[in-house]
Amino acid sequence: MEERYDSTTVEQKWRRLWHERGTNSPNLRDAKRPYYTLMMFPYPSAEGLHVGHAFAFPGVDIHGRFKRLQGYDVFEPIGFDAFGIHSENYALKVGSNPIQLIPKTIDNFRRQLSRLGLMVDWRHEVDTTSPEYYRWTQWIFLQLYKHGLVVRKKAPVNWCPACQTVLSNEQVIDGFCERHPDVQVEQRSMEQWFFKITQYADRLLKNLDWIDWSESTRAAQRNWIGRSDGAQIDFTVADRSEKLRVFTTRPDTLFGATYMVLAPEHALVESLTTASQRAEVEAYRERVSKMDLVTRKSLKEKTGVFTGSYAVNPVNDARIPIWIADYVLAEYGTGAIMAVPAHDERDFDFAQLFKLPIIRVIAADGDGADTPLEAAYVGPGRLVNSGRFDGQGVAEAKPGITAWLAERACGQARVEFRLHDWCISRQRYWGPPIPMIYCDACGIVPVPEKDLPVVLPPTDDFRPDASGIAPLARVQSFYEVPCPQCGAQARRETDVSDTFLDSAWYFLRYPSTDRDDVAIDPELTKKWLPVDMYIGGNEHAVLHLMYSRFITMALKDIGVIDFEEPFKKFRAHGLIIKDGAKMSKSRGNVVNPDQYLEKFGADVFRMYMMFLGPYEEGGDFRDEGITGIQRFLEALWRQVRELDVTAKVSDGLLRATHKTLKKVQEDLEGLRYNTAIAALMSLLNEIRRQGPADRFVLESLLLMVAPYAPHIAEELWEALGHTTSIFDARWPAFDPALTVDETVELGVQVNGKIRARIVVATSASEDTILAAAMAEPAVQALIAGKELKKKVVVPGRLVSLVL
């Protein structure tokens, strides 16, 4: 072998050999111990990989390689999430077409990814923009449609009057259009396709209790689903027949309702508005409707107007005014609330602003029924000013008042969710066409499955324009189609579907990419799914992961698959930032890994990225310590080169090796890559200190290094005389008896301060340890002639003496 380690030669050689030998491609049908490890597939941006990718992907790869060394048949696929607005905007910017552009950016990504030395099975790559893939995306849409999980309904969208087009929330900046900074974005209502994810709200919530996911991710999902337990209450409208239904989580505060508020869009506003208030109410509604969604939700000061009508509180017949205000949202609950300013911060603000009465109905300890309120009190307490419920605690009164209302048929318990149905329509070009057809005679007709895919037609006219409808609505040859039912001239849906739909099922496709007749091969799917380990960024903690769970549940109910949670285990890797800020093109702080791969090689770079900090935390990118890893691998190289096969290993070094095997194995299981690498460095230091190493010690070290630095590990493994891949070898089992030393050093504390150190046999009894500790001169000097109040011996740790 060469005298010096040259990463370029070694890495090229092994990338070639892996490819030629199919090292990274398990036999999916015959695998005995399948293990599916999944990394979130990238969006192939034109800029290529950044160091965040070079942190995330190797982290998954290390896990996969470790599992493989443990004897699993590991399937580690990758693909490209290449549809979507980013690609489309980029294409617009450079004056090209995504159909030509995307294959180039994917090629570049593929090149960079393979340079990282991932154990990826490239034979199962997916590209969401290829018709072979999105054919099945459309198929899934149709399955959901057939099973009643798809509805068409009106929904508000952001509308830019200057662009004359729909904007995504990301394109609205402080209420103004991204491209027209002085044009206010408006709200418009359009017919769109929705997936009924809300039907699954409770199941999505409940399963969070048992799936093995990071707590922070589960918390984010719970938050997003936002289950609220409360009650719906019907108020009659004074002197009229209408009823006003509200949702509240605080039925216990019903006696404190001093006014009602409807969302400006509420259906009853028109009829409830009295003649004298009409002009004012209409002006107000007009103003609110022009406001875009983002701005409206971020207003500091609440606004509102009185309708002129009054409602009657069912519990005490109090007449209270009905207002409309922007702080009540039409899409949540019933779009109407009872306002209890004494015990709700928002209602309190509003009541102060408009001088509405505030009645305390909950008293905290020490408060009386009339103790004035400086702010809304939302804590626990006892009911006051609440008639026959006075004195009850909040927890008791909630069901109590709800039951009272139910008996009188003017209320009942109710659960609300924050989660909305998933709008999947996009009035854009770069996505899979939604496979629906509108026929004047037959109505809405799904495209027959045999006609899939509905291919996205090539066109250079894909820029959103003044028509306000999707670009495909300008491609006549696309939208003109005979009705599949009656054959008459009909019209295709011209919206495309949300990119999140592409990524909500890609992991189901990977094993089945060889099948062009079904989306999901049942046998392979049974063998490989659900995914054993999924690792990705926490920025997808909510949407992507929620949608994936939903699609999986829906497909289970439809009978396509037989499990309902797609990812047995999910871990979020940390975020790599640069100079304290997120990397982004606009900040100009994106670090490209190519220069490092060039200079140091993939092994050094991978290992360095992992050494930077805890994998699940991420950190600030800096290259200052990279030479440390380089020195480590060079020293490892020298050790293998200098191996003396006749050498006899010392007891100390043998124990150090077993200790390291245990430590590194545990750290790998817990994704604590940084501390595992530290342990590997320590072992190499021990070899140099207590050497020489024998074959077992050195091979163990190589096997432990292999997940991090696979190329050099293969090279050195071969140098030791092996003819098969190191990844076909087995992770050595450590001997528990050898993971402890024969002697151990203990600190001796006197009154909490370390005063001496003693070396004792690891197996020494407490009495022996104590005697040794007390015999220390430094300890003697302190305790001589005094009485010990307490003696604590923690074997393996320390001795603590208290005077």
Next chain:
RNA sequence: GCGAAAGUGGCGGAAUGGCAGACGCGCAGGAUUCAGGAUCCUGUGGGGUAACACCUGUGGGGGUUCAAGUCCCCCCUUUCGCACCA
């Protein structure tokens, strides 16, 4: 505002309630070398000492404990996510 996480040397970071700062970078001194690089050895939180001893130290303030970076209470700061969800 709500939710999640985090504050430890010059830097990245280690520490099942048990000797704080593992491992690495950097820095200083030395060896080797014509020189540079590479390599090897030693040292490296702060104060203090000739050297020890000793004192002090994990954002701030209290507390529990023989023992607290770690547990409890209050406060400050930072990052991330969601933001009028009744």
